[in-house]
Amino acid sequence: MTTRSVTHATFTLRRTYPVPARRVFAAFADPKRKAAWFNGPEEWGPDEHSFDFRVGGRETSRGGPPGGVVHTFNAIYHDIVENERIIYSYDMHLDDTRISVSVATLELRPKDGGTELVLTEQGAFLDGFDDAGGREQGTRDLLDTLGDFLAREAADA
Template sequence: MSEMETMETVETPHELVLTDTFPVSRDEVWAAWTDPARFATWWVGPGFRTHDLVMEVEPRGRFAAKQSSEAGDFTMPFAGFYVDVVPGERLVLGLSDEPSPDEPMRTEMTVTLTEVDGGTRQEFRQTGVVTDEHFAALEAGTRVFFSQLGAQLAGRS
C-alpha cells in the first residue's frame, strides 16, 4: 500500500457545521426533527427510503432507523441515543452501535434552533472521527438532506 493510500484511510476528528434559515416557526422545524413520519421524508438520500424509525425524543431515549435503496439491494442502519433534548430549541444525538447510552458514541449531532426575522435559524454540528473521504461524502449528503427539509418546510408554510 502506498503512503497516499494509507493517509486516505486514516480516521481523524472532523466537525461539520451547517447553518440554514427556514421561513417557518421553530415548532415546525422541531416537528420535522422529532416526528418520525416527517423525519423519514427528508432525512433520506435520492433513490433511498428511511424506515423502521425509533425516536424516543428524551435524554437517553433510543434513536434508530434504516435507509434502504429502492431496489432493496442495500440497507444502511444507524442508531444511537438522545443525549440532550430542549423542546423547540436543541437536540443532541449520539450515534453508536452500542446497546447503552453509557457507552462512547461514534459521532454526535447537535441541532440548535433560534427564532430570527422571517423564520428559524438551524445550526447543525456533527463531530466524530472519520476518514477524510467519508467526511466529504457526509457533508454532501447532509446538505442534500437539509435541502429536502427546506423544501418540505416551504411547502407547509
Template sequence: MASIAHDTLTFSQSIDAPRSVVWAAIADSVQRTVWGVPAGEAQVYDESDFRVGGRDVYRCGPPETFEFSGVAEYLQIVPESLIVHTDVVAVEGQILAVALLTWQFETQNGATRVQLTDQVTSFVGTDMIDGHRNGHTKALEQLRAFVEG
C-alpha cells in the same frame, strides 16, 4: 488497520417558518423519513424514542437494500432550542462512523435558523466524512423545502 478520519462539520439553514413547525418536522420520525435522505434513497425507523435517554434505530440507503443501519441516542433535548445526540452508522455489523451532532434553533427576523454541528469520526477513511457533509447539506435543504412547501 482501518483508515481513521475525523472532522467537525457545521451547517446552517434559514427556514421561513416558526420554530415550532421546524421542531415538529425534526422531532417526528415519520416526517424525518420524508426530508431526511437524498433523492433515490429511503429511511425506515425500527424504533423511535425522541426524548433524553431515548434512541432511534433505523435503516437507510437504496430502498431495495437499506444497506446502512444506525442508532441515534439522545443526550440532551430542549424543546425548540437544542438537540444533542450520537449517531452510529454500520453495514453488516461493521461500524463505519460515529458522530456527535448538535442541533441549535433560533428565531431570526421571523424565520428559524437551524445550525447543525457534526463531529464525526470515520473508521473507513474520508468517504464517510464526505457522506456526512453531502448528506447534511441535502437534508437541511430538503427540510427547508418540506417545511416551507
C-alpha cells in the same frame, strides 16, 4: 488483516427556514414528520424507522438501494430543549460494518421572521469507509430536503 484508521473532523452548517422554531423542532421530534424527510434517495424506497424522541431515547433508520448495501443510522438523544436544541450521538453502518461515530448538535435561533438552524457535527470516520466531505454533503442534502418538507407543510396549512 484489515488496516484500521480513524479520521476526525468537525463541520458546521447553517440554514434559515421561513417558519417558527416550533415547526422546525417538530420536524425532528414528531415521528411522522421526520419520516417524511429523513430518508435516503427516493429510488431506494421507504426506510425502516424506529423512533423514541426523549433524552435517553433511540432512533434507527435503515434503508438502501434495492438489492444493495443497507445503510443504518443508530442515534441516542442526550439533550433536548424544546424549540431550541437537540444533541445526539449516532453511528452509521454499511451492512454490518460501522463506518463512523458522531456527535451532532442542532441549535434553533430566531432570525428574520423565521428560524436559523445551526448544525455542528463532530465525527470519527473509520477505516476509510466514510469521510467528512461525504458526510457534510449528505447532511447538506438532508437539510435541503427538510427545507422542501417545511415549505410543503406550510403550503398545505
